[in-house]
Amino acid sequence: MATTICGWCGTRTHMALCTEPTMLPFVGQGYVYTATFQCSSEECERLSIGTVWRQTGYSSPKAEIVKDSSLQWEPKSIRSPDFENVPKQIADTASEAHACLSISAHRGAVALARAVVEATAKDHGITKGPLVSKIDEMHKQNLIRDITRELAHEIREGGNEIAHGDLADEPMPAEDAEAIVALMDEILEEVYQGPARMVALQKSRLERERRNAEKKQGS
Ligand SMILES: [Zn+2]
Incomplete structure (x- = not known):
């Protein structure tokens, strides 16, 4: 399972792969894989898209994409801290x-x-x-x-x-x-x-x- 800060709930969570990774047509060189993942937080469970660009193709996309540390996530995690004691x-x-x-x-x-x-x-x-x-x-x-x-x-x-x-x-x-x-x-x-x-x-x-x-x- 891939780990990231969920763009929906903002917590660091495991993202469980939901769909078979798809290889996108890529203009230029390389391989782009994308797949749907689900947040494993019980209060969230919402879906995010993980996408990765690679110079070499995966031999086993399903097994490899979840371990890939260069996955880009949509939605991105949006940090908006509170500022206590500030007007x-x-x-x-x-x-x-x-x-x-x-x-x-x-x-x-x-x-x-x-x-x-x-x-x-x-x-x-x-x-x-x-x-x-x-x-x-x-x-x-x-x-x-x-x-x-x-x-x-x-x-x-x-x-x-x-x-x-x-x-x-x-x-x-x-x-x-x-x-x-x-x-x-x-x-x-x-x-x-x-x-x-x-x-x-x-x-x-x-x-x-x-x-x-x-x-x-x-x-
Ligand atoms: Zn979440």
Whole structure:
């Protein structure tokens, strides 16, 4: 059985072969096999298509396709993480940036990641100038760390401008899109998620102290 992250339920699961692999007509050289598989998760059991391109044909397609690690899956697994403690609109957009990344929609991912950083700045009253100067301003207001600001500049200097630049005009390799989405994640962590965790910690500490004081008074 082939193992992958199911594009329907998002869990890592075994894919059971349902149909005899079909060999597709391939323009050029090589062999393309495709087959239907079923997710083995009891809550899912939905069907996916596994397709593989090979330079040499299988001698036993049914036995070999299930062991092939270069199977491409449809639907692809779409990752859309939740962003706790982030304002809902911003969190939803950040989640969509990851969804774009997981289907290799790199320009879409970058456009949304930029929108998230813009909205985060706006949420803190920073509305003027290009995105990089907004990031500088967030740094000045101690919302983000030195290294995060530096990283934003490096990504920009690498020619993969997070600030502006015509997305439709330039190639957008996966690594660049991943770096920009990772920067977005880091900014959300520093601006919203980290501080929220600290506040929660402080709250539980105060709560514990209050309970201890009550116990002492009671004894
Ligand atoms: Zn599934």
